[in-house]
Amino acid sequence: xxxxxxxxxxxxxxxxxxxxxxxxxxxxxxxxxxxxxxxxxxxxxxxxxxxxxxxxxxxxxxxxxxxxxxxxxxxxxxxxxxxxxxxxxxxxxxxxxxxxxxxxxxxxxxxxxxxxxxxxxxxxxxxxxxxxxxxxxx
Numbered sequence: 254x255x256x257x258x259x260x261x262x263x264x265x266x267x268x269x270x271x272x273x274x275x276x277x278x279x280x281x282x283x284x285x286x287x288x289x290x291x292x293x294x295x296x297x298x299x300x301x302x303x304x305x306x307x308x309x310x311x312x313x314x315x316x317x318x319x320x321x322x323x324x325x326x327x328x329x330x331x332x333x334x335x336x337x338x339x340x341x342x343x344x345x346x347x348x349x350x351x352x353x354x355x356x357x358x359x360x361x362x363x364x365x366x367x368x369x370x371x372x373x374x375x376x377x378x379x380x381x382x383x384x385x386x387x388x389x390x391x
Contacts, residue, residue, distance in 0.1 A: 257331035257347070258294065258386050260287040264326045274321040280356045281314055284346045287330035288360070295382035307376055308367040312341065316358040322350050334387040337380060340364050340372045345388075 262283060270276040292299055302308070322328055329349045336343040341363045348356040364375050375383075 257333040257388075258287070258291040259329050259331045260290040261327055261329050262286060264322055264324055264328060266324050269324050274323050275326075277316070277318060280316050280318075280348065280358065283328065283330050283348060284314070284316075284332075284344075284358055284360055287332050287346065288344060291332045291386060295385060296379055302379065303367050305376070306366060306368075307364055307373065307379065309342075309362040309364045310370075311360060312363045313361040314358065316346075316356055318356055320350070320353055320355045322348070322355045326350050328355065332386065334383050335359075337375065337383055337387055339374055342375065342383065 264275055268275050268279045289299060292302075296302065327350070331347040331349070333345045333347075334342060335345045341361060343359060343361045346356070346358040346360065347354060348358075364373055364379075365371060366373050
């Protein structure tokens with residue numbers, strides 16, 4: 254089984270709420286940043302995919318908050334591809350601070366034509382790049 258892709262980031266002051274912890278909505282941004290970095294490593298620049306006639310959109314996102322993180326904490330955001338379908342993929346996100354799970358989440362993306370926004374099959378080169386990070390490529 255492949256190891257998850259991990260991207261490290263540091264919590265900025267402006268990402269914290271009045272309680273001094275990361276505001277919940279920022280975790281979706283952290284998921285997106287980590288997925289973008291996985292993309293860069295596995296497939297290449299995101300813009301290149303769009304230039305070749307493929308884009309992807311978020312169809313569903315969820316997060317489960319388990320522990321707080323605060324200003325200046327270093328967070329490791331792990332990304333695993335849990336499903337590669339015909340037109341979509343699902344990723345599992347795990348955010349850790351010092352090996353403590355802070356947030357678990359999942360995102361489902363659908364691949365689309367950038368011009369029409371209609372669903373389209375995942376291109377084979379993208380599928381091959383993502384399979385390296387897939388725990389279940391069904």
